[in-house]
Structure formats: structure tokens, C-alpha cells
């Protein structure tokens with residue numbers, strides 16, 4: 001006997017799930033969102049909030065020309081046949097409408113003029129403008145009580161672990177623009193002077209990135225009247241005699257209850273990266289759940305399994321949105337190293353002390369290269385990011401702030417030989433981290449030589465517009481710097497991810513397809529719960545959140561019969 005009845009039940013509370021719920025409620029469907037953990041927002045709340053939206057409303061302001069045909073061609077080439085043309089086209093055609101909808105519900109975005117697509121060598125790529133960053137959001141609109149139910153952002157996305165910083169500001173700082181000094185000062189002043197707000201909560205009023213996106217979505221969900229339940233994991237999907245999905249079984253405080261869904265169920269319960277058994281079954285080895293950067297206790301593939309129990313087809317299960325990660329004690333999840341590896345004066349080596357990749361390339365390919373190197377027997381897991389005293393003085397590396405601001409003497413004592421390793425010479429460092437000293441010295445010598453000539457003869461680091469986005473624009477090659485001045489440092493990298501990308505196969509409306517190629521009526525799936533429309537690729541920054549929300553938008557249109 002069903003406990004309650006809704007039109008739509010949405011499973012999970014990441015960006016795709018919430019956007020679908022808001023849209024559905026607005027279109028007249030009484031909607032319930034169920035979240036497994038005690039906090040709403042999922043990995044989406046930890047994210048940069050970036051969305052990859054071809055032909056978007058702000059591209060002209062960013063000075064970028066784009067059109068649907070070019071964007072479709074680029075994405076199709078990236079996808080390499082691992083998602084159908086039909087779905088790729090649906091994405092390209094709808095993404096900008098979804099972004100427009102976000103703006104309408106109070107979550108405007110700006111195009112990032114200089115953030116290039118991830119594969120500049122692929123025809124149809126653009127040197128910027130397709131990635132969009134959310135405009136800062138004032139958390140007062142959500143309210144302190146609701147804010148406390150939202151997953152906080154990761155320390156790595158904040159200044160001094162407290163103050164929000166947006167993608168434009170971060171880029172300006174890392175590019176060492178003069179104006180960034182005033183920006184930092186402004187951020188600090190605004191935070192500390194906002195005593196009325198800080199007396200209520202430690203969390204910054206000014207939300208950026210994924211925090212701005214999720215705070216905006218939760219605000220819109222509350223306004224639309226969406227019902228949200230935390231600590232309510234999906235256990236099973238319920239079908240009627242015809243096979244149509246008509247509800248869910250939830251668990252709350254150890255009790256199972258059935259909730260009916262008249263129009264359907266939208267799954268948005270994330271990937272399976274926190275499930276070691278599923279990792280062992282599907283992902284390339286070695287693979288460990290603790291290497292992931294996504295929230296502990298969240299994404300264990302529950303809804304993958306619930307869909308499978310109904311005969312749903314799985315695809316892309318061996319792919320993830322890879323990123324190198326590092327372990328920072330006391331941080332709840334491993335930290336993704338997205339940016340630092342691109343800055344001049346560092347290099348990444350295997351156990352032989354040799355470089356094996358372009359450090360500035362896209363992070364999914366970086367993670368794949370680590371695994372491939374390991375499979376060759378060269379010890380790519382863990383890999384080591386190595387830098388010298390000059391790099392240390394000027395640049396951040398994970399939780400290490402630039403030495404000019406926080407010298408080694410001020411770093412936590414427990415971090416030495418745990419978060420970072422330090423040697424007076426390269427031989428000394430090599431001995432400590434267990435890599436080949438001759439190989440390491442040779443790699444540093446070559447990198448120093450390449451920094452002088454501006455050309456990386458081994459991996460062409462800095463050879464394209466994507467690499468150069470995070471670098472020092474004052475240099476001939478913004479991504480190359482010498483590694484010659486002791487002491488030398490190393491940080492350990494693991495092949496982690498920001499989510500898995502395999503899941504239930506869907507059609508262009510987000511409807512789940514079974515192993516016989518038929519639609520499972522009443523069942524929709526988005527985000528990392530579904531097989532990604534990006535196939536093996538990461539077309540540009542925002543390639544996970546953009547599709548999650550776009551297919552949620554399409555799914556609701558399908559449910560209500562309004563294209």
C-alpha cells in the first residue's frame with residue numbers, strides 16, 4: 001500500500017535532479033525529491049558549477065562566434081561514436097535553452113571568454129566562450145536554515161578554507177594579474193565586515209561555483225513548492241503489470257515505505273565511485289573508492305542497480321570523469337588537482353622518475369595516462385608532481401599556499417612526508433619518495449632546458465590554447481619553467497575522479513532503455529546515474545553538469561508532452 005502519491009519522484013539532489021524537480025513542479029507536477037544523505041546537493045555542490053553550453057546567450061559578449069552545426073560537429077568528433085548522434089544533437093540543441101531557463105529562475109551564468117574547449121586540435125572547437133560560470137549568489141535568498149541542509153563546498157575551492165572565490169577571480173590570481181591583489185583584499189574585507197551574516201553562520205554569504213548553482217536551485221525549488229526529503233535512500237523501483245515504473249521504495253530510519261509516482265521517476269542519484277565492489281567490477285585497475293573527490297557516503301550506484309533490476313541497459317561503465325587527486329588529512333574527500341599541474345616549474349613523473357604525459361592537458365586524459373603508465377609497469381600509480389623552491393615560493397599546490405604567503409615553517413608539521421615531501425637535492429627527494437634518482441634528475445634537466453627554449457620536445461606542454469589557460473602569461477611558453485633550485489618538493493597523485501560516467505542508457509529525452517532496446521515507461525535518468533552523452537570525452541569545462549541539467553529539462557518536457 002503506497003504511503004503517499006506524487007506526480008514525479010526525483011531521486012538524488014544534484015544539479016540535474018533539482019533542475020528537473022523545479023521544472024516539473026512549475027509545469028504542474030507535484031514533485032518529491034528524495035536524497036540519501038543528510039545534506040542536499042551531492043557532488044554538484046562541491047563542483048566548480050561550470051556548464052559547457054554551445055551557442056549560449058552570453059557568447060557574443062565574450063566575442064565568440066558559434067553555431068549549432070559547428071558545435072554538433074565538434075561534440076560528435078569528441079564522442080567517437082560512444083553516444084548516438086541523436087542524443088548529441090538533442091544536447092547541442094537544448095543546452096542553451098536550459099541555460100536560459102536557469103537565468104529565468106534566478107541563476108544567471110557568464111560565458112568564460114578565455115576558457116577553451118578541451119580538445120583544441122579537434123575541428124569545431126572554440127578557444128573560449130562555451131564554458132559558463134555561475135554569477136555569485138547571495139545565500140541570504142536561500143536563508144540560513146535551508147543553507148545548513150546544503151552540502152558545503154570543499155576547502156580547496158575557497159580562500160583560506162572559508163571565503164568563496166569565483167572562476168574569474170581564481171584565474172586572475174593564478175595568472176598573477178596585478179588587479180588580483182585588490183580582488184583578494186576585496187574578498188577578505190567583504191567577508192570579515194559582513195558581521196551580521198557571520199554571526200548566524202560561518203559559511204560565506206557570497207556563494208560561487210557549485211555552491212552558487214545548488215543554493216540557487218534549492219531557492220528556486222523552495223519557491224516552486226518542491227518537497228525535499230533527506231536521509232531517504234531509494235531502495236527499489238516499483239513497476240505495474242505492464243512494466244511501467246509507478247513508484248519507489250524508500251528507507252527512512254530503518255523503515256521501508258512505498259511512494260507512488262503517477263507520471264514517473266527521474267533518477268539523478270550520481271555515479272558509483274564510492275562503491276568499491278562496482279569499481280572492481282567495471283573500472284580500470286588499480287582503483288580505490290577513497291581516491292575519488294566526491295562526497296563520502298553518497299554515490300554508491302544504488303540507482304544503477306535498481307535500474308538494472310528492471311532490465312535497464314548499462315553503457316560506458318568502464319569510464320570515469322578522471323582527475324588526479326591527493327589525500328589531505330582531515331579533508332572529507334580526496335582533493336582534485338585541476339589547475340596546479342599546469343603551472344610552470346612543475347612536472348609529473350612515474351616510479352622511474354620519468355615524465356609520461358603533458359601535465360597541462362585535460363584532467364580526464366591525465367588520469368587515463370596514469371593508469372596506462374601503470375599498466376606498462378612503469379609505476380604511474382601513484383605518480384609524483386615535483387617542483388623546486390622557486391615554484392614553491394610563487395604557486396599553490398593542493399593545500400600548500402605559495403611559500404611567499406605561507407613558508408614551510410608555517411605549514412602543519414604533520415604534512416611533511418604525508419602531504420608533501422622535501423629534499424635538499426633531487427637525489428635526496430628521489431630517495432624519500434622511492435623513485436629512480438637518475439631518471440628524476442634527467443627529467444628535471446630536460447624540463448629546465450625546455451623552459452629556456454619554450455618548447456617541450458617530449459609532450460608539447462603549452463602547445464595549445466587549452467594548456468595555456470592556466471599558466472604564467474608573462475612567459476614565452478606559459479606552462480614551462482625550470483626545475484633547478486633546491487630544496488625540491490613532491491606531492492603524491494592518485495588516479496581519482498570527479499564522478500563515474502557509466503550508467504543507465506537513455507534516449508534523447510532521458511528515457512531509460514532496456515537490454516532489448518525498448519523504453520522502460522515512466523523511468524528517466526540523468527547525470528552520472530546515466531551513460532554520458534559525452535561518451536569517453538570531456539568536450540569542455542562543464543561537460544557533466546551541462547548535460548545533467550539539459551537532459552532533466554528534456555525529460556520533464558517529455559513527461560508533460562510539451563517539447
Ligand code: FAD
Pocket residue numbers: 011012013014015016017034035036037039040041042043044045046047048049050051052154232233234235268269270271293294297298299300301302303321336498499526527528529541542543544545546548
Ligand atoms: P551528484 O551531484 O553527486 O548527486 C547525486 C546525489 O544522489 C547525491 O546527493 C547522493 O547522495 C544521492 N544519492 C545517491 N544514492 C541515492 C539513493 N539511493 N537515494 C537517494 N539519493 C541518492 N562538473 C562540471 O560539469 N563542471 C564543473 O565545474 C565541475 N567541477 C567539479 C569540481 C569538483 C571539486 C568536483 C568534485 C566535481 C566537479 N564536477 C564538475 C563534476 C560534477 O560535480 C559531477 O559530475 C556532478 O555533480 C554529478 O551530478 P549528479 O547529479 O549526477 O550527481
